[in-house]
Amino acid sequence: MKIDVLTTFPDMLVPVIESSIARIAAEKGIVSIEPHDIRSFSENKHGKTDDYPFGGGDGMVMTPQPLFSGIRHCLDNVKPEKPRIIFPTPDGVPFSQDLAEDLAQEPYLLMICGHYKGIDQRVRDVWVTDEISIGDYVLTGGEIASLVIIDAVIRLIPGVIGTLDSALSDSFSHPLLDCPWYTRPEVFEDLKVPDVLLSGHHARIETWRQEERIKKTRERRPDLYHKWLSEQKKD
Numbered sequence: 660m661k662i663d664v665l666t667t668f669p670d671m672l673v674p675v676i677e678s679s680i681a682r683i684a685a686e687k688g689i690v691s692i693e694p695h696d697i698r699s700f701s702e703n704k705h706g707k708t709d710d711y712p713f714g715g716g717d718g719m720v721m722t723p724q725p726l727f728s729g730i731r732h733c734l735d736n737v738k739p740e741k742p743r744i745i746f747p748t749p750d751g752v753p754f755s756q757d758l759a760e761d762l763a764q765e766p767y768l769l770m771i772c773g774h775y776k777g778i779d780q781r782v783r784d785v786w787v788t789d790e791i792s793i794g795d796y797v798l799t800g801g802e803i804a805s806l807v808i809i810d811a812v813i814r815l816i817p818g819v820i821g822t823l824d825s826a827l828s829d830s831f832s833h834p835l836l837d838c839p840w841y842t843r844p845e846v847f848e849d850l851k852v853p854d855v856l857l858s859g860h861h862a863r864i865e866t867w868r869q870e871e872r873i874k875k876t877r878e879r880r881p882d883l884y885h886k887w888l889s890e891q892k893k894d
């Protein structure tokens with residue numbers, strides 16, 4: 660998979676790309692992520708990428724010209740058949756594991772990081788295929804949201820993480836939240852691992868894990884719990 664990222668802060672992305680799952684995916688030759696500075700596409704002599712909103716209002720809006728040029732530059736290099744062009748924005752559709760799984764099937768993604776009030780609507784109308792929110796809060800720009808989306812997507816590509824099993828058994832690949840996990844030692848500072856996990860009794864361990872998943876989901880995410888309950892009733 661190739662991922663191009665249009666941003667006014669390419670330096671913000673580099674340390675994460677070079678030290679996270681993205682580096683492992685790049686080393687294995689499975690994913691390549693390339694940040695592009697939106698300013699370098701600006702035809703303004705000062706490299707300006709934003710302006711005041713028509714009709715008035717506080718804040719600045721990113722102008723269409725550098726974004727149209729940047730998008731065309733990225734697409735011309737790759738010539739993808741049906742490019743998914745993603746704009747992370749708080750007014751987008753909620754990001755989810757299902758959407759991450761869908762994006763993980765694509766050979767190419769282009770991410771557009773906005774700042775200030777956002778980007779000129781014409782960029783969204785002409786180019787953007789997916790407007791995605793990573794949660795009901797407002798970040799100062801799209802870079803962190805893009806990194807969240809990239810991380811969630813690339814770990815699902817076969818070969819990126821050790822066993823696909825561990826991606827599939829996560830919370831959200833599952834209708835319930837995950838159960839607690841323990842490793843050695845059995846006792847640490849008087850804190851003991853639950854006996855059942857040391858019993859070697861696989862059926863009992865699985866029952867305990869499922870009970871823990873149900874308990875956690877009911878407490879923290881009643882919405883998911885009720886969805887799971889109604890699916891159980893159907894079966």
Ligand code: ADE
Pocket residue numbers: 747748749791792793794795796797798799800801804
């Ligand atoms: N940009 C700013 N806030 C955001 C959010 N919550 N989700 C996605 N992109 C954003």
